[in-house]
Amino acid sequence: MDYKEYDVFVIGSGVSGRYVARTCAKAGLNVAIADNREYGGTCANRGCDPKKIVMGPTEALEMAENLNKKGISKLPKLDWKTNQKFKRKFTDKVPAGTENELKDLGVDLYHQSPEFIDKNTLSVEGKTIIAKKIVIATGQVPRELTMEGAHFLKTSTDFLKLNKMPKSMTFIGAGYVGLECAHMAARYGCKVTLIERSKSALDAFDPDLVSKLISVSEKIGIRFIFNSEVLSIEKLNKNYRVNYVDHGKNESIKTRMVFNTAGRVPAIGELLLEKGEVASSSKGISVNRYLQNTKNKDVYACGDVSDHSVPLTPLSGIEAKVVAENIIHGNRKEINVPSVPSTVFTLPNLASIGLSEEAAKKRYNNVIVNHEIITDWYNIKRSNEKAYGYKVLINERTNEIVGAHILGPYAAETINLFAMAINLKLTTMDLKNMIFTYPSWSNDIKSMV
Numbered sequence: 001m002d003y004k005e006y007d008v009f010v011i012g013s014g015v016s017g018r019y020v021a022r023t024c025a026k027a028g029l030n031v032a033i034a035d036n037r038e039y040g041g042t043c044a045n046r047g048c049d050p051k052k053i054v055m056g057p058t059e060a061l062e063m064a065e066n067l068n069k070k071g072i073s074k075l076p077k078l079d080w081k082t083n084q085k086f087k088r089k090f091t092d093k094v095p096a097g098t099e100n101e102l103k104d105l106g107v108d109l110y111h112q113s114p115e116f117i118d119k120n121t122l123s124v125e126g127k128t129i130i131a132k133k134i135v136i137a138t139g140q141v142p143r144e145l146t147m148e149g150a151h152f153l154k155t156s157t158d159f160l161k162l163n164k165m166p167k168s169m170t171f172i173g174a175g176y177v178g179l180e181c182a183h184m185a186a187r188y189g190c191k192v193t194l195i196e197r198s199k200s201a202l203d204a205f206d207p208d209l210v211s212k213l214i215s216v217s218e219k220i221g222i223r224f225i226f227n228s229e230v231l232s233i234e235k236l237n238k239n240y241r242v243n244y245v246d247h248g249k250n251e252s253i254k255t256r257m258v259f260n261t262a263g264r265v266p267a268i269g270e271l272l273l274e275k276g277e278v279a280s281s282s283k284g285i286s287v288n289r290y291l292q293n294t295k296n297k298d299v300y301a302c303g304d305v306s307d308h309s310v311p312l313t314p315l316s317g318i319e320a321k322v323v324a325e326n327i328i329h330g331n332r333k334e335i336n337v338p339s340v341p342s343t344v345f346t347l348p349n350l351a352s353i354g355l356s357e358e359a360a361k362k363r364y365n366n367v368i369v370n371h372e373i374i375t376d377w378y379n380i381k382r383s384n385e386k387a388y389g390y391k392v393l394i395n396e397r398t399n400e401i402v403g404a405h406i407l408g409p410y411a412a413e414t415i416n417l418f419a420m421a422i423n424l425k426l427t428t429m430d431l432k433n434m435i436f437t438y439p440s441w442s443n444d445i446k447s448m449v
């Protein structure tokens with residue numbers, strides 16, 4: 001019988017899977033890894049990294065527009081095609097680079113989805129694999145939508161590698177992916193519509209700041225349709241017709257492309273988990289505090305696919321470290337996640353860490369809510385940016401910051417100072433007593449507390 005044995009078999013070569021494979025191989029274990037797409041995962045191939053490159057010219061345009069006739073006399077013209085070329089300089093190298101790095105460490109590579117046969121046995125590429133430990137690090141995939149014509153839908157992966165920017169596009173779902181793509185597309189000259197099922201966008205973020213972001217987005221031409229259900233998508237000649245119900249009324253919109261940005265779900269459909277006796281739910285692979293499956297103790301999970309994770313790159317990395325350590329040394333490291341900052345890379349950025357206003361008020365008796373949409377601070381006036389606002393939540397008893405939310409330029413950077421403050425339990429006075437550079441956006445955080 002054609003079978004192979006490994007100490008560790010990793011499924012998924014994204015930020016979390018490849019970390020586990022690399023670390024276990026470096027520790028002398030006999031390791032294999034499988035991926036059914038190009039190696040390197042979502043973040044590097046079709047997520048965070050290429051997205052920021054595509055966004056680069058829009059940031060330059062935004063800054064120029066804000067200073068138009070204030071020292072700028074001619075606005076830059078964005079060029080999608082040359083930016084795609086620049087982007088490919090990064091993304092083209094990822095799959096081979098990832099494979100070579102793993103091969104050099106002696107890791108065996110497979111290019112298909114494995115299926116469980118039993119608790120420690122997998123089938124892949126016609127081979128039977130017996131592994132002492134199996135790591136599931138398969139990430140997430142777009143939620144499948146089932147309306148008539150759903151097969152016409154494109155995804156964020158298609159968006160980030162479009163040959164040219166179409167005249168119009170419609171996104172179904174106004175979450176992270178929908179909003180980020182919408183902001184990029186609108187600034188590259190596309191007419192953008194977002195159709196969202198619920199009453200607002202970005203439900204994980206502060207509603208006051210979200211509402212300001214929506215009004216800024218509308219000013220750059222983005223149309224939002226809330227409380228709306230898409231019924232069907234029809235193919236016309238060059239366009240699609242999206243039929244939807246808006247407040248009980250049947251409506252439609254003609255658009256060049258339609259994207260599914262309605263959320264992402266754990267990528268577990270192809271693994272035949274029941275045969276491996278692996279416990280899972282709609283949130284992903286069920287794990288305990290060692291990130292070990294709650295049923296099959298020889299299975300671990302890390303990254304977006306674990307039911308412990310918030311689907312963000314830095315968290316996937318932290319989880320991978322825990323899994324690698326527990327496999328190499330036996331269960332000795334529990335997952336312990338600090339407060340995790342998160343940013344929607346719209347312009348302006350919307351960034352957040354810690355508790356929401358609602359959660360903070362539930363958790364603490366007395367919460368100070370510092371909230372302002374800023375119009376008269378020096379930074380906003382000199383940059384002429386479209387919006388700047390914050391909400392900071394402070395536990396009145398201890399003066400510790402328990403939540404911070406910023407809508408503004410470079411909020412993806414300044415929120416990291418709040419991450420440090422919250423995780424180190426700094427008080428408002430600690431922050432105020434720090435000396436930061438001036439004039440800088442970071443320095444403004446002292447005025448927010």
Ligand SMILES: Cc1cc2nc3c(=O)[nH]c(=O)nc-3n(C[C@H](O)[C@H](O)[C@H](O)COP(=O)(O)OP(=O)(O)OC[C@H]3O[C@@H](n4cnc5c(N)ncnc54)[C@H](O)[C@@H]3O)c2cc1C
Pocket residue numbers: 011012013014015016017034035036037038039040041042043044046047048051112113114137138139140156157177267268270271302303304305311312313314316345
């Ligand atoms: C458009 C977009 C933008 C994003 N932007 C950000 C951002 O700015 N900041 C941030 O922190 N996060 C961002 N994210 C989320 C981030 O990409 C993920 O949190 C991160 O990539 C998760 O890493 P992972 O290793 O868990 O999974 P992934 O990187 O998704 O890797 C999983 C791998 O498993 C493979 N796989 C799946 N199923 C199977 C199978 N059955 N068999 C074999 N292989 C399989 C996949 O092909 C993939 O290579 C973004 C996501 C998207 C989609």
Ligand SMILES: NC(=O)c1ccc[n+]([C@@H]2O[C@H](COP(=O)([O-])OP(=O)(O)OC[C@H]3O[C@@H](n4cnc5c(N)ncnc54)[C@H](O)[C@@H]3O)[C@@H](O)[C@H]2O)c1
Pocket residue numbers: 145172173174175176177178180195196197198201202203228229230261262263264310311312342343344345
């Ligand atoms: N900047 C970042 O860090 C970043 C960027 C992209 C993605 N991500 C990660 O990926 C995850 C997924 O992001 P996402 O944008 O795909 O999902 P999301 O959950 O943020 O947003 C999905 C949106 O689609 C709506 N929706 C669902 N079904 C719908 C339907 N049938 N019709 C209309 N609207 C519908 C939801 O109400 C929600 O507002 C995020 O939670 C985040 O952790 C992070």
